Amino acid sequence: MRPSTAPRLLVGLDGTPPATEALARAADIARRHDGHLRVVMVLRRSWLADLSCFSPASVPQAFVEEAWAEALRRAIASLPPDVGVRSVVRRGGVVAALAAEADAGACDSILIGARHGWRSRRLATVLRRRCGVPVEVVGP
16 A cells, blocks of 8 residues: 555455455555545356355346345445445456456555455465555455
8 A cells, every 4th residue: 555645445345254354354444544445246157156056047147136236235334434435246257357446446455355265365366466456365
């Protein structure tokens, strides 16, 4: 983060506890340093595979998108009112979506949850190289 300006933080949110922890950490930083958050949820059809009782074809995409958008609204509503935030729902690959939003928001730093252990660390490495900003993996 540049010390002379308020931090602009991007948070990748996927509804998991580590991602929620990353959002809370980013909100704390933004609050202490008069910063701004850009919170991004990326929708991928493959996430439907996480729902063992459904096949991707049996769940309407609009239903899934609305469920994720509602989860994003709830997460944003849980933030302190004095934290500036912009939320975005994007479709596509996680790296491309987060990198595009980091660029669009001129973000100084990215925070993601440690949902998948080594995969989260790998994602952080790829984002760091692609965006040229620090990436923090939050959680276990």
